[in-house]
Amino acid sequence: MANSLDLGLIGNCQIGALIDATSEIVWCCLPRFDGNPVFCSLLSNSAAADRIGFCSVEMIEQIGAEQTYLANSAVLVTRLTDAQGGVVEITDFAPRFRQYGRMFTPTMLIRTVHRLQGSPRIQLHIRPSHDYGRGLCDITYGSHHIRYVSPNGVMRLSTDASITSIIQEIPFFLEDRITLIFGPDETIPGGIQELAQRFQAETLSYWHEWVRDLGIPFEWQDEVIRAAITLKLNTFDDTGAIIAAMTTSIPEAPDSGRNWDYRYCWIRDSYFVVNALNRLGATRTMEHYLSYLINVVAAAPGTQIQPVYGIDGRARLEENEISTLPGYRGMGPVRVGNQAYEQIQHDVYGSAILAVTHVFFDQRLVNRGDTALFHRLEPLGETAIQVHDQPDAGLWELRGTKRVHTFSSIMCWAACDRLAKIATKLDLAERATYWCTQAERIHATICERAWNERKKAFVASFEGDTMDASLLLMHDVGFLAAEDPRFAGTVVAIERELRHGDFIFRYVEEDDFGAPENAFIVCTYWYIYALVALGRSDEARQLFENLLVRHNQHGLMAEHLDVRTGEQWGNFVQTYSMVGLINSAIRLSKRWDHAF
Known part of the structure; x- marks a missing residue:
């Protein structure tokens, strides 16, 4: 079967893994999000018998598979059924819970395989790779462990299954339960099964408590909870960075060449994530990200901020093509690194200041913004003033063209506007x-300069005549009031030029790779925001329901x-898209006190 994005995500804010509908682990990077993918079959030929970079449980004579998350958690369960009525249940998770006064997030994946009924016969295929699919890891083993050795390090599998059956991939009857613990090259004290059960119980308890503290809308609760957990899984606890997605090089459209590495922290994307989680009451993500952002800004030369940084805060993300992986469905190239770090994108100054603004106004926070922090933000505002009418690559990261993008200018305005509001809050009248x-x-x-009289709309760039879906956010960031006829005019123009059926394209003009073929999902969510602001909530609700149907299982x-x-x-999973779901649900849901 060809690779698809009908995948589940597990993780613990240190590592993440993607698992397909039959329980194959198709993507997992170690020792962190941007590390080497030990499981990478998502970007290789899934039909090849000698393929590498995956972990699967094959059920002999399998006829069915179903998969779900345990409620309100990041614990994924897959049930496989064979032709004789045998059923096995595979449970996957990465441990995350509080222990000894701190959060325990080991570089560890735990997989249990449990017989539910019948006499199921299974075969384990565990083939971790190294250097982006360059080859299989070397193996050493003991009585209850296998060490997968590569130039990138050692991954240890501790298990109570037959070591011979795993190494030689011999089918066997599953009598009760087996446990697979992938982790550092360390001996596990005590019973493997007991440890897995305890870690699962503790991890479930953590996620249940985290979800219980969310302030969710009345409608679409399951969808919002899943989106919130997913956003949380894309945060890197150690530094506070937030990655745009778990993967690299899934093409934006078939054979488009638009294959990028998203395992890094975009200032813009991160603002949207912390804003959405804040709306749900999950404020710790913002507090951690603030620390990351302040350190990045402090290291930036002359307050010139890049659009994207490594999750460790490093500035250089040299982009290279990898020849050892053919790519998603064979559609290469596979890229590691992202040359966008060299781009000039002026909207980042607004994104940075908007993210930090919360700490000056949110009374729930223990560590509030003060005058010292405000003065550290002011140089970013000064840079925004200098560049607001200068050409850049824009938020869509055009690689071959520069112009004065209206959205970039609006975000420079937002930087100054929020600094004025913060100064007022701090009683700094002169600075306000x-x-x-x-x-x-x-x-x-x-x-x-961005208003086009002929179109009766704001356009993508100064003195331009094309449309850009990012202008749907003009009201959301406070640039125009909803009742301003120029906002309605801009929405109408975007509908006319960028709407295809029930979806909004980010733009339709040709760029470095030709004309966009597919809709950028978050743009339709931005359109929903705009419709709600304009009082067109019935239309917005219909579009929202249509988008929910397009999500995977x-x-x-x-x-x-x-x-x-x-x-x-x-x-995949794209944080932008999950943010759009949360914000749209909050805007459209019935109020709790009006729901009954």
Whole structure:
């Protein structure tokens, strides 16, 4: 069967893994999100008998498979059925729970295989690879463990299954339960099965408590909870960074060449994530990200912020093509690194300041923003003033063209606007006046140069005539009031030029790779935001319900959607898309006190 994005995600904010509908682990990087993928069959030929980079439980004479998450958790369960009525249940998770006063997030995946009924016969295929599919790891083993050795390090499998059956891939009857624990090259004290059961119980308890503290809308609760857990799984606890997606090089459309590595922290994307989680009451993610952001800004030369950084805060993300993996469905190239780190994208100054603004106004936080932090933000605002009318690559990261993108300018305005509001909050009257004046000046420039009288709309770039879906956010960031006719005019123009059926394209003009073929999913969510603001909630609700149908079986989404077939494309799971779901549900849901 060809690879698909009908995948489940497990993780613990240190590592993550993607598991297909039959329980094969198709993607997992160690020792962290941007590490070497020990399981990488998502980017290789799934039909090849000698393929490597995966972990599967094959049921002999299998006729059925079903998969679900345990409620309100990141624990995934797959049930396989054979032709004689035998059933096995495979449970996958990465441990995450509080222990000894701190969060325990080991570089560990735990997989248990349990016989539910009949006499199921199974075969284990465990073939971790190294150096992006360059070859199989070397093996050494003992009585209850296998060490997979590579130039990247050692992954140890501790198990109570037959070592011979695993190494030689010999089928066997599953009598009760076996446990597979992938982790560091360390001996596990005590019973393997008992440890797995305890870690599973503790991990379930953690996720149940985390979900219980969320402030969710009345409608679409399951979908919002799954989206929130997914966003949490894309955060890197150690530094506070937030990755855009777990994967690299899933093409935005078939054979498009639009294959990028998303395992890094985009300042823009991270703002959207912390904003969405804050709306649900999950404030710790924002607090951790703030620490990451402040360290990144402090290291930036002359307050010139890049659009993207490594999860460790490193600035250089040199992009290389990998020849050892053919790519998703053979559609290469596979890229590691992202050259976008070299791009000039002026919206990042607004994204950074908008993310930090929460800490000055959110009364739930213990560590609140103060005058010292405000003064550390002001140089970013000064840079926003300098660049607001200068050309850049824009938020869509155009590689061959630069122009003055309207959205970038709007975010520079937002940087100054929020600094004015923060200064007012801190009773810094002189600074409030200064930043308010700068915001007004940038606002006037945008209104003069980005307004297209013929289209009766704001357009993608200064003195331009094309549309850009990011302008749907003009009201959301506070640039225009919902009742401003220019906002409605811009929405109408986007409907006219960028809407294809029930979906919004980010733009339709040709770029470095030709014209976009698929819809960028979050743009339709932005359209829903705009419709709600304009009082067109019935239309918005219908579009939202239509989008939910397009999610995979677990409610997860990639970055792009084929509007003809409904198939997902692009890196997975895409945080942008899950943010759109949360924000749309909050806007559209009935109120709790009006629901009965």
